[in-house]
Amino acid sequence: MQVHFVIHEAFEAPGAYAQWADSRGHGTSFTRLHAGDPLPRDANAHDMLIVMGGPQSPATTLDECPHFNAMAETSLIAAFAAAGKPVVGVCLGAQLIGEALGASFEHSPDKEIGTFPITLTTAGRANPMFAHFGDTLDVGHWHNDMPGLTADATVIAQSEGCPRQIVQYGPLVYGFQCHMEFNREVVALLIAASTQELDAFRSSRFVQQPAELLAQDYAAMNEVLFTFLDKLEAAFEGSAGPRQASAGDA
Template sequence: MRIHFIVHESFEAPGAYLAWAALRGHEVSLTKVYRYEPLPESAADFDMLIVMGGPQSPQTTKAECPYFDAAAEIALLQSAMAADKIIIGVCLGAQLLGEAYGATVEHSPEKEIGNFPISLTDAGLADVRLKAFGKGLTVGHWHGDMLGLSKTAQVLAISQGCPRQIVKYSDKHYGFQCHLEFTQDLVANLLAQETDFDQTVRHHKYVQEAELIQGFDYKEMNEKLFSFLDSFNA
């Protein structure tokens, strides 16, 4: 399978998504947006598109972030949708996928940073791609916004801080507001970008202390992510 990643920042790496692709022997290509690399010209260039996160919003303008072109990424997503490609959106990528479906990004009820449980909805429990998730599990979070819902979208998982953690837009199109790709190295890079983090912890009940985030064992959530991704080859 040919898998293309869109990576918005060096510190928002694909983590376990990239590890899975390498372990399974898939052909991998990347667009590193933060290096001003161009997006794929055509959806014919890949079988699966994985759009990663970033501090930007779908509403961020090029004046605010010159290397990020939300409109161009949404157009690529829509082209991939029309070509019946597999699409996984993560955090910002999930919000962009929602926008491609006509669903506007919204503020989450709570900022979430750290590792907190998600619970599967009835739709999530019925989704065969999530069968390894059980009724829920603890996963990574790093967001203040959440993906929008199209008329046909199904919410598959929720958390106490956010009612849209995993959203299914179609059988091949999934948005993850949460981060199952986290590793200790990845979260160390994310924490390095935070300013006044202790203050953030004090003011938000779903923001964990840095020591708890860095000391977490990410193996289980990575394995669940692998199971989800493997389902597209079943």
């Protein structure tokens, strides 16, 4: 399987998502937008698309951030979804999935930075892709906004501070507002890039400070993510219709 990552900023690293791909022997490629890399022209050369987070929003313009082209990213996401290939969006990436499929992002009721529980909805508990999550799960957060909901979207999980933590947009398309990819290295990068933000929101009820952020053990959450990604890969391999050979399938 060929997995392509879209990375908006160096401090928004793929963490456990890349670890999963490497541990399963999948080929990986990266568009590092902050470094000027171009997006793929289409979905043909890759089997899975993972779009990471960033400080931008889907409404950020090219004038505001010259390396972020929301329209180009939503077009790529739509191409992968139309091709029946898995798409996972994280934070900003989840919001871009909603935009690509016709649903505008919204502001979250609360800002969340830290480790807090998500709770599966009734639909989430009935979905076999999430049977291993349990009713609640402690996961990472770092966001202000949340993805929009299309007519066909299903909310899989929510938190006290945000009603849209995991959204299913299609059989192989999922938005994760939460950050299950976090490990201490990824969190350290975010802290270094966010000292003013953390200080400004010190009194917010869902904002933890650096010492607490770095003290978390993210391994159990990462393992839950790995199992989900294994299930997503299996669902793709078992999906109906011919599969187009990718560059790494020779």
